[in-house]
Amino acid sequence: MPDRTPAPARTAPAIRISFRNANISLKWGCLLALSVAFTVPLHAMHLPAAILIGPMFAAVVLAVNEAHLPIPGPAFLLAQGIVGCMIARSLRISIFSKVIGEGPFFLGGVLCVIVLCTLIGFCLARWKVLPGSTALWGASPGAATIMTLMSQAYGADMRLVAFMQYFRAAAVAIAATTMARGTTPVTADAASAFWTMPASWNAFGETIAVIVAGVCLAHMLRLSAGALMLPLIFATALQDTGLLSIDLPPWFLASGYAVLGWGIGLRFTRATLHYAARALPYIFVAIMLMIAGCGAMALALARFKHVSLLTAYLATSPGGEDTVAIIAATTPGVDMPFVMAMQTVRFVLVLFTGPFLARTLSRWVER
Template sequence: MTDEKRPHPASSDLVRWFILVLCSAAAAFLLAKLHFTAGLLVAPLVLAAYMAVRGWQTRVHNSLFAGAQATIGLLMAQSLTLPVLHEITLRWPIYLLSVFAVIALSFSLGWILMRLRIMPGSTALWGSSPGAASAMTLLSSAFGADTRLVAFMLYLRVVLVVIGTSVVARFALHPAHFHPLGGMPERLPHADALVVPVVLAITLAASFINFPAAAMLLGLASGILAHMLTSAALAPSIWLLAPAYFVVGWVIGLRFTMDVVHHAARALPAVLCSSLILIGACAALAIPVARIAHTDWLSAYLATSPGGADSLAIIAASSPVDMAFVMTMQIARFIILLAVGPTLATWLAHRARHLDRP
C-alpha cells in the first residue's frame, strides 16, 4: 500500500525541475530589479548548487548544454567584427603576454599546492587551469589525477569568478573616456527566426565532434561568418539568451553534489585560498593590461579573469565593457590552454616527481 502511494521517480524529478526553473526565474527577476549584473546566470547557478548539495542528483542533457553554448557563441561573435579583428591583429603581443601571464600564475599556484601534498598526484596542477574546465577535467583522468577533485577546484573557481565579477561589474565606475574596440553591428531582420535553426544545426554537428566546447566555437565561427557575408549580426535576442544563461548556470551549479563536496572537504580551505589569490592576482594584472591596451580596468579585469569563457561572455554582455577585448582574450586563452595545458601540467608533474627522488 505504501509503495502505491510513493511518487514515481520521474514525476518527482519533474517537480524538482519545475521548482528549479520557477525559483531561478523569480530570483533572476529580483536580481535584475536590483540592477545586479548577470543575474540570469548567477541566480540559476546558486539555486542549482543548493539543490545539488541537498541531495538532488540530476544533470542537464548534453544537447541542451550544447545549444546554450552555441547561442552564447553567437553572442560572442557580435563583438568580433572585421574592423575589430583587424585591430586585434595589431595588438597581438598584448593578448599573448596577458594570456601567458594568467597561465603562469595559475600553474604556479597549482605547483605550490602539489608540493604541499594537499591533493593526490597531479590533481592540483590540473585543477589550477585558468579556464577550459570541462576539457581539463576530461584530460586529467588520462594522467592519473583525481577527476572529482579537479572538477571541484575548477568549478568552484568558476563560481567565485562569476559571483565576484558580477558584484564588481555592478558597482565599478564606468569611465567617461572609455572607447571600445568596436560597436555592436546591426542585427539581421527577424534574427531569432534564423538563430533557432542555426543553433539546432550547430548542436547536431557538435554531437559528432569530439572537441571541448565545440558548440561554442562553432557558434562563434557561424556568427563571424554571418557578419562577413551580410554586414549584420546573427544575434540572439534576450528571449533566446535567457534560457541559454539559465542552462549554463544549472550545468555549473549541479556539479556540486554532496558526494563531491564531502570528497573535497579536506582540501577546501587550500582550494578556496588559492582560488581567491589567483582571482586577486588577475585583478592586479588587469591594471597594467588596461594601461597598455588603452582600455578600462573593468574590461581588462573580465579579460584576465580565470573563469569560463561562456560565463564571462554573459557577464561582459551585461556590463558596459569592451566586449571584443574581453572575448578575444578569453577565447585566446581557451585555445592556448587546450594546446599547451596538458603538456605543461604533465611536465610539471614529472618535474615534481624528479625533485622528490633522493
C-alpha cells in the same frame, strides 16, 4: 528501591529533506521555483552571470537532497551551442586591428595574465587542493562557461571547475563593479538595455539554424567540446562575412544559460560539496592573488599606455569577457575597443592553448 537514574534525553532526529521519492512534476516545480528565487536577487545585485549562477545554485540544492533529475543530453548540447553564438556575437575579426596598433606591450599584458593564472592553477594542482587538471581549468582566465564545459571533455571534474570559475567570476564582477561605481556611476538605462534588446525573427531563425547545424555536426564527428566550438566558429565566420546577423533574444539566452546551470548543478553530490567547502579557503586566496596581480598589471598598463586606470583594470581583469563587456558598456569614460580587444585576444589564446596547457602541466603535477 526503584532506579532513579534519569533516562537519557531523546535527541531530536536530524531534519533532512529528500526528493528521492518525489514525482517528476514536483521536482521540476521545485527546480523552477528555486531558480527564480536565486536568480532574482543575484540579478538585482547586477551580477552579469546571474542567469546561469541562479539556476546552478538551485540545481545543487536539489542534487544534494537526492533529486535525480537528469537534463536531456540534446538540450544540454543545444545550450552549449547558444553560448557559442553568444560569444561569436562579440567576436569580430576587425577587433584584432586594435592589437596590431598597440604593439608588443598589448600582447605582453595578455600573456602576463595567462601566465599568472596558469601558475596559480599549477600550484593548486601541485598541492592537491583540487584533483588532477581540475585546478588548471578552474584557474584558466577565459570565459567561465566555456572553460567549465570544455573541462569535462578533457577529463577534469566539471563540478569543481564550475565552483572555482563562477566563484572567481562573482568576485571579479564585484571588484570591477565597485571600482567602476567609485569612478563613475553605472547608468541604469544602459544596464537595462541588455534585457530590452529587440529581436529580428528572421535573424533569430538563422541563428537557431547555425546552432542546430553545429551541434548535430559535432555529435556526428564526436568532437570534444564541439557542441560549443562549431557553432562559435560557424557563427563568427558567417557574421564576419555579412551572411549572418546573430540575434539571441534575452529570454532565449536566459533559457540556454538555465539549462547549462541545471546540467552542471545536478551533477553535484554531498561529497563534492564537502570537498569544495574544504578547498574554499585556498581557492579564495588564489582568486585574491589573481585579482591583485592583474591589478598590478593594470597600474603598469595605465602608466605606459596612457589609458585610464579603470580601462586598464577592465582590460586585464581575470573575469569572463561577457561580465567585463557589460560593466564596460555601462560605465562612461571607458575605452571600450581597448578593453574588448584585450579580453578577446586573451579569450582566443586561452581557448586554443587551454587544453594543451592543462594536459602538459597535469603530467608534471603527477610526477
